[in-house]
Amino acid sequence: MSKEKIENEKLEDSSLAAPRGTRDFLFEEKILRDEVTSTLKTIFELYGFNAFETPAFEKWEVLSSKYAGGAEILKETYRFQDQGKRELGLRYDLTVPLCRVIAGNSSLPLPVKRYAIGSVFRDGPLKIGRYREFIQCDVDIVGSKTGLADAEIVSLTCDAFTALGIDYVVKVNNRKLLEGLLESMQVPANKLETVILSIDKLAKIGRDGVQKELLEKGLSIPIAKKLLSVILELSELRADQVLFQCEKIIGQNAKAKQGLTEMKEVFDFLDNFGKTDAVVLDISLARGLAYYTGLVVEVFAKNSEVKSSIAGGGRYDELIGKFANREAIPAVGISFGLDAINEVLKLQDKGAKPKKTLVSVYVIPIKAIPQCISVANQLRAAGIRTAIDLMNRSISKNLEYASKQGINYVAIIGPKEAEAKKLTLRNLETGEEKLMTIADTIMLISRSN
Template sequence: MTSPESVSNPKGMRDLKSDEMKVRERMMERMKGVFRLYGFVPLETPALENWEVLSAKGAGGEEILNETYNFEDKGGRRIGLRYDLTVPLARFVAMSPSMPLPFKRYQIGSVWRYGDVARGRLREFWQADVDIVGSESMLADAEVIACTIDVFRALGFKNFTVRLNNRKILSAMMAFAGVEGGRVDDAFRAIDKLEKVGREKVLEELSQRGVGEGASGKLMELLSLEGSPKELLGKAEKLIGKAEDGKQGIGELKELLSYLEKMGVEKNVKVDFSLARGMEYYTGPIFEVFFSKEVGSLAGGGRYDRMIGLFLGKEIAATGISFGIERIAEVLEGGEKKADKSVFIACVDESLIGEAVGMARKFRENGIPAMVDLRKRSLAKQLGYADSLNVSYVVIIGKNELKEGKVKLRDFGSGEEKLLTADECIKLIKNR
């Protein structure tokens, strides 16, 4: 028999308790509501994928593959747990050649990576993705970004920024600065930290990685540009606009920004030439939702026109974003715990349980979650249990009040009590 002391979760895995799951469920329902408004449809894929899919060159990259859970099944086939939701999407598209395009899908689910475990970094975590497959238009990228902004607004976020850049602009920046060969990726990693660590630390890291003072100076010339998104692109055009990559990248962002302006979401967008995420993966615009220095990034994505072609045998355009469910939930948790309108119905006397059951049914029919005591406890113990459930309200049924057709409604947040009919309770709770 297993002893209680030896029962634990695998390292990097955790249980999500009721309060945490309530926050996540409310959050994900709001997210799904916005996804559907933009015409995204749900897709579910297996947690397990064939190793040939997960390890395809250009899919996850060497670093991610080193963190992938993989093993041989009983039939000798090598399989692994998905490390993101994009590679399974690419495999699904490759298996559905007659599917109408563009294909707009959303998916929410767990992914697994065998990395170092730290606060906010687990080996199993949740992601929510939206992607548009089969459109080269910047309008597709604009829809993904606008949908993302509307998601964060629906979740109650106010002070967030969508940082925007382009893979082609970054390539042109490196050519402008004279950074070549293996130092290009090193330079990308260094400048991507600018928002977190500041100019001096980035210059120090560039020097440590072998990027010369002259090249670093030219990079900083671009990274120090200021102004509105349109002004920034105009200034960058004078420096890198003659290079083909620079011309294309700036042109794409100008078109993208014009769509975002028409959609009324441009105020949340900031052009940031230091954003350098997933450089082996992305082919055009890249974007990231930034909340604060303490929290960091809450979502990130971009255009990846080559990856799906690895499975399909021909290039197919795609763009999308991934939301970090764990990090978003962590920000929301404090304000969400008492956000529901659930009710616990307590009885002064055990003989009134039938009344409680009937009343619970009435609450549920009106869309209000309701619970009754299942252990024949005293009123004090029922109230203690209700408090531990973090319910918003308690209805107390007593014989004297019931003669008048009324019950006591206690607001657990304020402690206020009112003597009301069941219908009045329902009306009050629904209007709160």
């Protein structure tokens, strides 16, 4: 990633670079991005989701609504006016537009299962892996409060990473269970939120770091120590054992009992989906954002240098209703981070040659342009991605061009080939060359794609 960073900084000098914090995606970069989003789209659609598309910018009043992103994110929001002096801002996530659409279309039959793949914008500090325009891939189920909806989101997540070829672990937890567990361990109600934020950092800052924070936040030493030892003990266990142990700790705490019931239901359904192997119950997981009300999910790549999460989400039963100023509308969803996913794929495929072009065959005419056009017509009609020499170049220049582009096959058509209604097909990787009919060429290239 450091190479990427250096390149970005070098480009920064030039007035022809993309704006600071944004990127151009060409060739192999773009092909990888499109492959990933296309795989996600396929999985989202198999699970019965439909796509929604909303504008790149929103009214400022929508973005800054009390129940939208909050003050922190507004600081990082690009803001501007239209000519009618309307206040606007580039969207910072895909959840606010979803809330707006649901709130504004009260007659939509529920549940709404929607996905969205699109750019979001945050004018924040630049760090490795953080950009000012980046693509989020979100799936959300709006209107269902069942554990089956939770389980579907987790199962979809597992299938997505399997389809992407990433070895992953899905960490889940339940906010009610976590909050109730803390309550039952004597954490004062007014400190719940802030204690959760500290515990959420366990993987990052370790036991001592969290304990220090908890004491600074006013927890007593015995409570802080007890809390951490319970959480660390539970972190060693399988999901069913965690649930069993929790049941003993929480006593009669109603919130924790509710969370426990929800979590058990989700794991039962995950068992039906055949997905329990990849799912870990991590009692310290909270996902900072306060709007989660039940399930929380975070996904990490196994054995990867990428340590940040590659997807995250959960249940947020209150957000949409408050946003719409209506009764609660339950919802659960997950967001896939395209940049982190691409980084994992690039690192794990380090040795492999990335695909640089979509073009399968490059047609070179030697005084036979009409015949080349006719061949290109036939190849394209057969679904083969075909380019023709557009520069009237020599064979050697054309071979050099095709090779630089990363095109695998070259079809050479001169008077001899034209006469025989054939072509000379060269495989640029192996160097093999053969006089072939067009039908055989179509068969060979279709098979090798």
